[in-house]
Amino acid sequence: MLVSLILVFREAMEAGLIVGIVLAASEGVRGRGRWIAAGIAAGLAGASLVAAFAGALSDAFQGAGQEAFTATILLFAVAMLTWHVVWMSAHARTMSEEFRKFGQELQLGHRTLAALAVVVAVAVMREGAEVVLFLYGIAVASQTSAASLATGAVAGIALAGALSWLLYRGLVAIPMRRLFGVTNGLIALLAAGMAGQAAAVLHAADFLPGWGEQIWDTSFLLADNTLLGKALHALIGYSARPSGIQLAAWAATLATLMLLTRTVGRPRARLVAIAAGLALIVAAPAAQAEDAPIRLEFRDHRFVPDRLIVPARQKFRLLVTNSDATADEFESTELNREKLVPPGQTVTIFLGPLQPGEYKFFGDFHQDTAKGVMVAQ
Numbered sequence: 591m592l593v594s595l596i597l598v599f600r601e602a603m604e605a606g607l608i609v610g611i612v613l614a615a616s617e618g619v620r621g622r623g624r625w626i627a628a629g630i631a632a633g634l635a636g637a638s639l640v641a642a643f644a645g646a647l648s649d650a651f652q653g654a655g656q657e658a659f660t661a662t663i664l665l666f667a668v669a670m671l672t673w674h675v676v677w678m679s680a681h682a683r684t685m686s687e688e689f690r691k692f693g694q695e696l697q698l699g700h701r702t703l704a705a706l707a708v709v710v711a712v713a714v715m716r717e718g719a720e721v722v723l724f725l726y727g728i729a730v731a732s733q734t735s736a737a738s739l740a741t742g743a744v745a746g747i748a749l750a751g752a753l754s755w756l757l758y759r760g761l762v763a764i765p766m767r768r769l770f771g772v773t774n775g776l777i778a779l780l781a782a783g784m785a786g787q788a789a790a791v792l793h794a795a796d797f798l799p800g801w802g803e804q805i806w807d808t809s810f811l812l813a814d815n816t817l818l819g820k821a822l823h824a825l826i827g828y829s830a831r832p833s834g835i836q837l838a839a840w841a842a843t844l845a846t847l848m849l850l851t852r853t854v855g856r857p858r859a860r861l862v863a864i865a866a867g868l869a870l871i872v873a874a875p876a877a878q879a880e881d882a883p884i885r886l887e888f889r890d891h892r893f894v895p896d897r898l899i900v901p902a903r904q905k906f907r908l909l910v911t912n913s914d915a916t917a918d919e920f921e922s923t924e925l926n927r928e929k930l931v932p933p934g935q936t937v938t939i940f941l942g943p944l945q946p947g948e949y950k951f952f953g954d955f956h957q958d959t960a961k962g963v964m965v966a967q
Contacts, residue, residue, distance in 0.1 A: 594739045597724055598746030601717040603817075604824035605633070606754030608713040611780060611825075612706045613754075614761035615674070615773035622703060629707035633714025640719035641726070644917065644932040654938065656930060657795035660716070664788035667712040670705035671781035672847060677702045678774050679851040709780075713824075723917040723930065724955050774851070776825070782844040783827025789839035790829070794927055796905075796940035801834025803926070803944070814923045831926055883907040883938075886962070888918050888931060888953060893962040902966040905942040911935070918960065922951035925964070942966075 609626065616622040646655070725739055764772055792798045809830040812819050822828035827840055884906060887894045891914060900906055910920050912931040920939060921928045931937050944966040953960025 592742065594725060594742030595746045595749075598721055598743045599749045600746075600817075600820060601721050602747050602750035603753055604820060605710075605713040605717045606750040607757060607821060607824050608780065609710055610754040610757035611761070611773065611776050612710055613758045614769070615678075615777060616703065616706060617762050617769060619703065622706075625703045625707040626710055629710030630714050632707075633711040634718055636711065636715035637718025637722055640715060641722040644719070644723065644930055644935075654795035654797070654940075656937070657791045657797070661788040661791045661795075661797075663712050663715065664784045664791070667709050668781045668785050668788070668843065670708045671777050671784070672850065673705045674702050675774055675778055675781070675847055676850050678770055720919070720930070723932075726916070778844060778847045778851075779826045781847060782840045783823070783825065785843035786827040786829075786832070786836045786840035787823075790833060790836040790926065793833055793835050794929070794940060798835050801838060803833055803942075804831040805834055805837060807831050809923065829926065830923065833926060883909045886910045886920075888912040888914050888960065890914065891918070891953065891956040891959045893951075893953070893960055896962040898962065898964045900944065900964055900966050901942070902946045903943045905940065908939040908941055910937050910939060916955070918956060919954035920951060921954040922949060922964075924949045925951065927951075928954070 609630070612626060613622075616626070640659075644656075721743070725743060729736065729739060761773065761776075762769065789798060793800050807830060812822070812828075812830060814820070814823060814828075814830045819828060819830065827836075829836060832840075884898060884900055886898060886908060888911065898908075900908075910929070910931050912918055912933050912935055915933050917930060917932050919928065919930050920937075925941060925944075927939055927941065929937055929939055944964075946966050949964040949966065951962050951964060
């Protein structure tokens, strides 16, 4: 029960924080509950489909199907958030005045409510797919009862929901005349974070160059796998070891949104801002990895071998095969990689160039047994 509670809370928390911001951003809007509920339902349905077809996604695009799919939905969410920020920038003053004078429900319009619902669906789908596969794996591979798993999962969702509610209540305590500005700022940071995550995912699939694998390392202050680290990752795209392309995408998206909010009503200026934000990423060619792959296997919830010798200062491919009956996830905070490996499947992970040294990795679903180290030399 405790294991499922911790994992479900960890994943649901990331989606819940986004739901809290969306609730605050649509405060006072007629019909918002239906739209957000629809977004959550769509996300849960999508998570189940992603979990069911995880193997097919892994086989697509020469082993990079997971990354291509993840990046696509992230960028779609960025587009929806951008639409909301621009619309709100154009109408927030009028809406705030109406709310202050008449106390009536605000009217955002179905288009921007639909955009927020899409963002909620994307957040729930991303985190939900991993939860589904993890709980299924525990049910198949252990003696844990279904009732115990369900109890832990429900408790995890309840805790994440409470955290989301606290964030929402904290935001709506802000005076209405300032609420739209605050939530617009949070949504802009959320969009920048998602764009940075999409760039990191595309770099992990070798679609984009890294422009530096680790620009800095703040894991000694705040590691990615801590509760606060994961919360900031969900809200602003925080990474303790960001790549150059991740930072560039984050900064370009935030700068583009700032330009867009200042050029509302000027179509030509909006087009220039959008083009400037996209050019940085679209124009970046991807560097190709070396042909000879290195192989790693999940076997009995352990890594075989658990110590890998890899080339330093050059790109290479890591082929990870899951010989177990349940899914697992190759993860390394030091390598900035996280990839689901369905049972009976082999996935490709692009790495490097690495500086000489040792890099730890682990299986996220079996962290007590699946541990390994990669030695670059």
